[in-house]
Each structure stands twice: as C-alpha cells, then as structure tokens.
Amino acid sequence: MKYIIALDQGTTSSRAVLFNESGGIVDITLKEFTQIFPKPGWVEHDPEEIWKTQYDVLLNLIRRNKVDPASIAALGITNQRETTVVWDKNSGEPVMNAIVWQDKRTADICEEMKLEGLEHYVRKNTGLVIDSYFSSTKIAWMLRNVEGLKEKASRGQILMGTIDTWLIWKLTNGKVHATDYSNASRTMLYNIEKLKWDDQLMDFLQIPGNMMPEVYPSSHHFGNFEFEGHKIPIGGVLGDQQAALFGQACFEVGSAKNTYGTGCFVLMNTGEKIHHSKSGLITTIAWGLEGKIIYALEGSIFIAGAAIQWLRDGLKLIDSAADSDYFARQTTDNEVFVVPAFAGLGAPYWDMYARGAIFGLTRDTGKNHIIKATLQSLAFQTKDVLDAMEKDSGVSTRVLKVDGGASANDYLMQFQADIEGVVVERPEVIESTAKGSAYMAGILTGLWKKEDILKNRKIDRIFKPELDRQSRKKLYEGWKKAVEKTMGWLKN
Ligand code: ADP
Secondary structure, three states, X not given: OOEEEEEEEOOOEEEEEEEOOOOOEEEEEEEEOOOEOOOOOOOEEOHHHHHHHHHHHHHHHHHHOOOOHHHEEEEEEEEOOOOEEEEEOOOOOEOOOEEOXXXXXXXXXXXXXXXXXXXXXXXXXXXXXXXXXXOHHHHHHHHHHOOOHHHHHHOOXXXXXXXXXXXXXXXXXXXXXXXXXXXXXXXXXXXXXXXXXXXXXXXXXXXXXXXXXXXXXOEOOOOEEEEOOEEEEEEEEEEHHHHHHHHOOOOOOOOEEEXXXXXXXXXXXXXXXXXXXXXXXXXXXXXXXXOEEEEEEEEEEOOOHHHHHHHHHHOOOOOOHHHHHHHHOOOOOOXXXXXXXXXXXXXXXXXXXXXXXXXXXXXXXXXXXXXXXXXXXXXXXXXXXXXXXXXXXXXXXXXXXXXXXXXXXXHHHHHHHHHHOOEEEEXXXXXXXXXXXXXXXHHHHOOOOHHHHHHOOOEXXXXXXXXXXXXXHHHHHHHHHHHHHHOOOOOO
C-alpha cells in the first residue's frame, strides 16, 4: 500500500490528511493555532507555531495510522494564500510574525501605489487589484518597519515566502526556497503572463529580488522531507482555493467551484487564456501542470458562513448553523433581503464603505424571514460573482461544484440552483483542498493521473433549478436594489 499525505495549512488550523492508493481519505489530524490581533485591522500568525502545529499533525497522522514512512509516496502542500513570512537565511528565524491575508495595515502603501498610477499596470501584469490582501505590500511594510531589515535584505541575507514556501523550507531543513505558480500569482509581484517576478513593482516597493523564491509548476519535485532515514518527496503545491478547483476536477474551460466557508471563493477555469476582468474579478494562475499554465477568474466574497455565525452568535436566532435550513423553510415569503456587507463588499462591487442592512421589514416580519434572507444572501452574492465571470469570459457555467462547511445546507444549495439557473453538484467528500494538493503530488510520483480525480469523485447530491425565470428575475432585482442601498454607507 502506498500513501499520499496532504498538509493543509489553513488560516485557523493546520491539518494533515492521509490518502490511500485509490484516493480515499483514511484519516485527518488537526491542530488550531493562535490568531494574533496586535491592533484593530492587524492580523498575525507566529510562523514557528504554524510549523510546529503542521509538523505535529503530520507526525500524529503517521503514528496513529502506523504508516511505514517507506510507503509514503509523496507529500502535497496546500495553504492559506497571501500570508507572508520573512526570515533570516542563515539563522532560519522569522524577522517578525507572519502578516496574514486579512491584515489591513498596508492600506497606505496601497494608496501610494495608486497615486503612482500603478492600478492598470498591476491589473495587466499580475491580474490583481491593488489591495492589502496580497503579499507585496506586506513585505514592503516589514522592510520599512523592522529595524535593520532593509540593510540585511540588500546584502542577500533575507528570504520571503508565502506559507507553502515557509513549509518547504522547514521540511527540507533550509535546503529549498521555492513556491508554485498558483501561490506566486497571489503576491502582486508576479507577472502571470511572462512567468517572472516583476522588476518594476519590486523596484517601486524596494523589495530586493534575491528575497524571492524560485517558482515551479504545481506538480514538481520541491525537495525531500527526510524522516526516519527515508526521503519523502514534496511533490505538489497549490494555494488553497486553486487546490479546491483542482480537487473538484474543474479541468474544463468554464467549469467553476464555490467554497462556502467563512467567506465564499468562486473560481472558474479559463484554460490557457488570460481573461482580464472588466467586472471586478481578479485573474489568477490556477496551476502549472503538464507543461501548461492554466488560468482562472476568481471572485472573493468576504462574508458568507460568517453571516450564519452572526445569526447564531450575534442575534442568537439559531443554536447551530445547520438549524438555519429548518427555519428558512418555515416561510414562503420572499420580501425581506439581508445584505451582509459587514466588512464592506468584495467582488464584484469592491466597496469598503458599504455596511450591512436588512430591507423590506413589515409588522409581520419574524425570525424565519431574517434567517431565510441571510441564507439566501450567500447565494445572491455567489450569483453576482458568477454573472460577472460569464460576462468576462463569455462562457456560461452549467454546473457549479460546491464544497466548504455551508455547502452542507440543502436549502441553500437548492436556492443557489434556483437563483442562478444552474445545476449544483455537491461531492460526498468536501475535502477538495487537501485532495487537490494530494493529487498534484500523486501525479508527480506516477501513482495517479489527473483523470483519476474524476473517476474517484463521488457525488453526494445534485440540485437542479426549479424556479421559473420570472420569479428568479424578480428575486434577483430585489437583491440588486438592496445592495445598491448599502453602498457607500460610511461616506458623508
Ligand atoms: P472556514 O474554512 O472558512 O473556517 P468552513 O468550510 O469550515 O469554513 O465552514 C464553516 C462556515 O460555514 C461557518 O461560517 C458556518 O457558519 C458555516 N456553516 C457550517 N455549517 C453550516 C450549515 N449547515 N448551514 C449554513 N452554514 C453553515
């Protein structure tokens, strides 16, 4: 028996997932780690704690399943994206905590870039919008604020990495400093067409080129993890959302997945072609495989499952997230709209001044209406992004593959099918992220082929659209009107 282990390094926990030869999940280990909030809007992780929890869950997985290290064909890595670690090449010590993707401290540096007129350049070359979400301004912030760092970096003593790069460095004992195309494309420093670090952006932010990792395809021999006398190759690396796209077997142009977690991340495969969005989406590298680069359009929705948490913890309308399904079915009314713009609006609106609101309240509005409308808002937001994708790519989505915690909600999935007029396909195993990176590693070792993902994919349930066109149109118009009214709320 051969195994592949996926290291799934997420925003709140480190997990290790054991896959058997036939691609089935044998076991999962998980450890949460500390979220550090030094100031409002700042979010950090301790890179050593990330490494320690990731190593512990790997070790625990091997031990409790009595896996012979010789039978581990390869490791795959999938990771929270954009989060940035900077460390000393000689000592291996991080110069400060990692700055997490959610961190907003670099808004000023983003403004500097906009004032310099770099918006068009950034979009054209990196596929991204200028935002503190991505890595480049986080590196610049460290270089400006950590004492002595700039000098050391200019002498070539300092390395940077996204979390995949940091884990590869640790796993190979400092021998390999590398990343894959999908992660590089989230730094806002990588030219996604020419496939190289962008000198102009590096110059503007004063980031020395020698800090940056080598970039390789997602299925590649990234070095070995030496364990009990065995050399285990690191064979697959993918950012988490791209890994989910791959794990969901979205290989065809126009195939799309949505992950319903805290936020929602919708990605659509656009093949070997770069589509520059005119509708507020970003362009990203999905993966590099078989000598090809595959691109994707991406829309990020900030608040999705988090709105269900708000129903539970903030309003105390439900005891558990899953109960929202029951209450949503208790009313047939459709007059209430909840826009959960708690942190502004992401794709396709990008309005940081928007705030949440409930519309259409009447004397008989009750808890069921609010729960139903909140649940529906996840589907409406997804429709906003899917419609933008269709507009940008000219390809219409016929099947939406779903995963993530809230995809377990049958009411939501049926409503998604109804409001988009699309077939929603929910797999039995919603661990698409780990699966994506495991398959990249399995492909490298020859254990699996890309097509095996499709073969081994088991569908739990398919939701077909049942709503007539007229009702769909009316509902969606209500939503659009509600969104419009929340926009710019914080502006004078
Ligand atoms: P993340 O990876 O972002 O932490 P998960 O994929 O674990 O998120 O999903 C958790 C989120 O999904 C939570 O925000 C929770 O409120 C929501 N959620 C979980 N189960 C359900 C459900 N049955 N119905 C609606 N929302 C749910």
